[in-house]
Amino acid sequence: MSRDFKIVDVFSSTPLKGNPVAVVLDADGLNTTQMQAIAGWTNLSETTFLLPPTQPGATYKLRIFSPRNELDFAGHPTLGSAFAALEAKRVFPTEGKIIQECGVGLVTLHVEDTHLSLTLPEPKLKAVTEETISEIETILGHSVSRTASPVTVNTGIVWIVAYIPDAKDVLTIKPNLERLTALSHKLNVTGVTVFGDKEHSGEIEVRTFAPACGIEEDPVCGSGNGSVAAFRQHYKLLEKQVTTYIASQGQKVGRNGKITVNYSEDGQISIGGSCITTVDGKLNI
Numbered sequence: 001m002s003r004d005f006k007i008v009d010v011f012s013s014t015p016l017k018g019n020p021v022a023v024v025l026d027a028d029g030l031n032t033t034q035m036q037a038i039a040g041w042t043n044l045s046e047t048t049f050l051l052p053p054t055q056p057g058a059t060y061k062l063r064i065f066s067p068r069n070e071l072d073f074a075g076h077p078t079l080g081s082a083f084a085a086l087e088a089k090r091v092f093p094t095e096g097k098i099i100q101e102c103g104v105g106l107v108t109l110h111v112e113d114t115h116l117s118l119t120l121p122e123p124k125l126k127a128v129t130e131e132t133i134s135e136i137e138t139i140l141g142h143s144v145s146r147t148a149s150p151v152t153v154n155t156g157i158v159w160i161v162a163y164i165p166d167a168k169d170v171l172t173i174k175p176n177l178e179r180l181t182a183l184s185h186k187l188n189v190t191g192v193t194v195f196g197d198k199e200h201s202g203e204i205e206v207r208t209f210a211p212a213c214g215i216e217e218d219p220v221c222g223s224g225n226g227s228v229a230a231f232r233q234h235y236k237l238l239e240k241q242v243t244t245y246i247a248s249q250g251q252k253v254g255r256n257g258k259i260t261v262n263y264s265e266d267g268q269i270s271i272g273g274s275c276i277t278t279v280d281g282k283l284n285i
Contacts, residue, residue, distance in 0.1 A: 003027070004088060007044075007279035008080035011220040011249075011257035013114065015278045018257050019220035019250070021080035022047040024283055025088055027063070032070070038285065039065035045215045046077040050085055058101035059091050067214035072103025073156030075222015075271055079116045082109050083275035104156030110272070117260065117272025118222075123230035124154040132187070136162055139179045140194065142169060148235040152189055153227035159208070160192040161224075161231040167196035167205035171252060177211040184212035191215070193224035195247070202242070204228070206249040206259075219250040220257030222271055229261045229269045238263075 003026035012018030022042040027035070027049035039047035044067075051061040062081050064071045071077075082098055085091045091098055093111045100107045100118075108119045128136075133150055137143055144150055145163040153161050160183075164170050173194060184191055191210030198205055206228060208221035218224065225247050232238055238245070243263050250257040262270045 001029070001285065003283045003285065005279075005281055005283035006084040006088070006277055008084050009276050009278050010076040010080040010083075010222070011259050011273035012255070013274040013276055014256070015276055017255050018273075018276070019076045019218065019255065020044050020278065021077045023081045023084040024049045025084060025090060027051050034285070035063060035065055036070070038283070040067050043067055045218050046071070046074050048077045048081045050081060050090065053101050055101045055106060057099055058106055059098040060085060061101040064102065069213060071157055073107070073121060073223065075118065075224075075226055076220060078102070078107060078109065078118055079222060079273065080275055082111070082116055083114070084277065086111065087277060110270070114274050114276065115272060116275060117262070117270045120226040120229070120269040120271060121155045123227065123269070125230060125234055126152045126154070128152060128160065128187075132183070135179070135183055136160065136192065139176045139183065139192070140173050141175070142173055148231070148237060151231065151234070152187065153230050155223055155226055155230070157223045158189045159224055159227040160187070160189055161227050162192060162194045163231070164194055164196045167198045170194055170196040170205050170207055173207060175209050177209070177216055180209055181212045184210070193221065193227055195228045198248070203246045203248060205251070206247050207252065208249070217253055219253050219255040220259065221249065222259070225249070225259045225261060226269060226271050229263070229271065233263065233267065233269070
């Protein structure tokens, strides 16, 4: 059977510079084993499958797979899949919004031309032990802030978030992926997201590593950036008047992703960016 298929670069308006997500637009009839096989074949950080909604109020249902497992939620696949569905005229926004049904429930997306943003599911932060912090430092080969010490952040996908104040140091990290895989399994997390401040710019540099899911370094990670936003909010790392900032990610893997992070008056976090289709065709399966 021939199924409509797109690859969308997320967090970039330039092809090949964002984080690609593969989107199967006609996923009805595919079972979980087939979906996981397709995700392994594309070998992208995530592959998604568009299905009819099953919950009231949802525009569509989305299943999200890494090369090794299914995810309840992920940021850049959510944005890229919505863009693909809109571009293919499979869905239409209502008052500038579409509602995605996925493993964490309903996620609201806001649509403005090629720029999409999503409201992050309520983050849950949890402290980690001193032993775990020491292991994180060993894995990264670099010390991390103990004032704003590492935590796990759960938004439906769980990241360890660590803060290294200088963005230049973040770019030098060469993590021990074998040890990170072991720690990820031990703590039941996806991986680690590390960030640091760019000098005098108000922006940050982010890197995300998830070898336990088959992703050595994620080019531009939406859920990772959402977790960083929750971390910065928790530790009050932003000036009081700052309600939005730009995060850069992907420099070390040849990308130039830009993520817009916004805090609403009630503290809700949204992340967004531009999207562009790089592949538009058929999947024969």
